[in-house]
Structure formats: C-alpha cells, structure tokens
Amino acid sequence: MKTKRLFVFALVALIAVAGVFAGGASESASDTYKVGFIGPLTGDNANYGIRCSNAAKLAVSEINAAGGINGKMVELISEDSEGTVDKALAGYEKLAYMDNVCAIIGPVFTSPALAVAQRACEDGIVMITPSATHKDITNIGDYVFRTVPSDALQSEVAAYYFYEVLGYRNIATLYAMNDYSQGLATGLKDYFTALGGNIVAEETCMVGDKDFRTQLTKIKSLNPEAIYIPNYTVEMAQILEQASQLGITTPFLSGDGFSDPEIYKLAGDFTNGVIYIGPAQAEASTKLADFTAAYSKAYNGDAPDSFATNSYDAMYILAAAIERVGSADREAIKNEVAATKDFEGANGTINFAPNGDLVASQGVYEVVDQNPVYEGSFQVQNGHIVQVG
Numbered sequence: 001m002k003t004k005r006l007f008v009f010a011l012v013a014l015i016a017v018a019g020v021f022a023g024g025a026s027e028s029a030s031d032t033y034k035v036g037f038i039g040p041l042t043g044d045n046a047n048y049g050i051r052c053s054n055a056a057k058l059a060v061s062e063i064n065a066a067g068g069i070n071g072k073m074v075e076l077i078s079e080d081s082e083g084t085v086d087k088a089l090a091g092y093e094k095l096a097y098m099d100n101v102c103a104i105i106g107p108v109f110t111s112p113a114l115a116v117a118q119r120a121c122e123d124g125i126v127m128i129t130p131s132a133t134h135k136d137i138t139n140i141g142d143y144v145f146r147t148v149p150s151d152a153l154q155s156e157v158a159a160y161y162f163y164e165v166l167g168y169r170n171i172a173t174l175y176a177m178n179d180y181s182q183g184l185a186t187g188l189k190d191y192f193t194a195l196g197g198n199i200v201a202e203e204t205c206m207v208g209d210k211d212f213r214t215q216l217t218k219i220k221s222l223n224p225e226a227i228y229i230p231n232y233t234v235e236m237a238q239i240l241e242q243a244s245q246l247g248i249t250t251p252f253l254s255g256d257g258f259s260d261p262e263i264y265k266l267a268g269d270f271t272n273g274v275i276y277i278g279p280a281q282a283e284a285s286t287k288l289a290d291f292t293a294a295y296s297k298a299y300n301g302d303a304p305d306s307f308a309t310n311s312y313d314a315m316y317i318l319a320a321a322i323e324r325v326g327s328a329d330r331e332a333i334k335n336e337v338a339a340t341k342d343f344e345g346a347n348g349t350i351n352f353a354p355n356g357d358l359v360a361s362q363g364v365y366e367v368v369d370q371n372p373v374y375e376g377s378f379q380v381q382n383g384h385i386v387q388v389g
Contacts, residue, residue, distance in 0.1 A: 105318070241270050
C-alpha cells in the first residue's frame, strides 16, 4: 500500500507540474465543484450503495438545474467500493489525488468508512457518511460527519426497547464478523446486560455465508425469547428463511440494516413479525414528499430508503457549506459543515454534535404483512431513554 501511495503522489505531482508548464488551470479555477461518492455499486449488497449514489445524483441534478453553486456546476464522481476496505481506499485515492474532490459522501458501509475516515482526516477532506453507524467513526477526526445515528444510540435504544417494552430477558445473537454487525451486537450486549438481561448465545458468521443452519440449530436448543440479527440484507433474508425451515418460531429482532426495502423482495413473508431499530421516521414535509416523488420518477418507480434520504441531505449540506465558503477550500468547507445549524432536509431538521455525530432519535418498527409499522421514536435525555414520538 505504501508503494502504491508513493506512486500516486508522484503521478499527481507530475500532472500538476505538467499543468503549470502547459498553462493548465489550477483547482481553484475549475469550473465545477467536484464531490466524491464511495459505496458498493456491485455485489450482493449493492442495493445500499446504489440507492445512496442515486440520491446524491438526484441532489446534484437539482442543484445544477437551479444554477449550481455560485454559478459553478457540481460534478459527482462515484467510486465502487464493492463493500470492501481495499476497494474503498483505492476509490478514495483516486478521488483525493487524481480527481481532487473537495468533499466525499460515504463510504456507505462501516469497515470502509473507518478506513477512509482515517485517510480523509490525514488529507483534510471532509466526508459525510449517510449510513456507517459504528460509534468510533466520528471520533477519528474533525473532518468526519454522518447523517445517520450512531451505533451507540441505536444499541442503547434497542436494549431499552427489548428489555423494558417487550419484556425480554434472554436473547440470542447471530451476527457477521464485520465492524457494523459486531459493533451493534456488542453494543446491545453491553446495554442489555446492564439492564439485567442475558445474552444466552452469541453465534457468528461471515458476510457472504449462505448456510446458517448450524448456528440456528444451536440457538434453537437454548430456547431464547428472541434472536437479534443486526446484519446486511442478503444474510438476514437467508437467516429468516432457514429459521422457518428449521421450525424456529422465536421472534427476530434487528438493526437499521433491516430498513432496506430489498429485504421484502428477498425474504417475503419471513419478514413478518420482525422488530427492528432504525432511523426515526421523518416528519411529513413538502421536502420529504418532493424528494420521494422525484427519486421514484428518476429511478423507475424505486422507493428511496432512509440511507438514500441521508445521502440526499448530505449532498445539500455540502452544497450549502460550499456556497458559504465560496470556493473548494477543503478546510473551510469542513468548518462550515461543522457549523451547520437547523438544516431543513428531507429527513427533517439536521444538526451535528461537536464530534460530527447526527443529533438524532431512533425509531422502532414492526413488520406487518411485509410493511414496517412505526412504533415510535426514542432518544437519550438526561441519561435516560425516553419516547419522543
């Protein structure tokens, strides 16, 4: 990797020198503001990245149709991470050193976001992830923000709801060994056991696994009151189907990954009864209705999920920050993003905490007839979970 980075730096330097001697325009004289996007656009879980990318593209098309930013057009350059750290870092290097973007939306998944956040802070490029929830991401540095609630909040709300509202005392977990799933499972365990609950089984798998019967059989033998599966869509769909085949009638619980509409196409009736924690339902507004309608029209009737809405808002937050700065100065853009206050997005009013986290509530949903029914929203107030919606 070090050799690769040295090569990239050398190549960029040569291009810059060539530009100077050829009378090429500097970045500040560019006629566009370049913004990068990193997410999975191919692979089993590409649906997450495609929707986020599409939402950012829609925002850019609207911004440009309205005259751009200070008279300049916005150019969105998307890189396919395929959901892996290596591909995300390769995409980052292209965006940062070759395309010379002024900001990045993404990465979409947690492990790539953790890796790219480190590099973005080193290079001074603001990144806003619409979907990576691991609690440590925004602690990496001042250039990292997110328009999705963190795992810490999600885990605390999940533990409270499962223990206090649903009355569960013994839960099993089945999660993938990646930063996202493991972070949620660990967070739930910490908060749930602190309340007095017990995790009776902790079974694991790998992203891409297709057979979960061994883990499910072990869990079934322990007779838990519920099974928590905070994974990506494809794995969750297979777990639910195979659980049914094994005669498991234990209720299933999940995290915000379950908010992806693709789960209903893959798992159908097996989704019924699942209770999951996800972003709080945005209040009905003209902005949300307009975004949903425009997205559906632009992308052949597809409906945006919560992460797509987060990506759309992230692009508009960046556009507002760039407009206030009046240039592509990366540090100044970071400062303006941090100063964002009461931004009215499709997902409602947006503010960032000092560490770059979204100031947010978490929603609880129960799937009925393959449709998520909203049970309410919760947040931490004075050290306690309270229902606020």
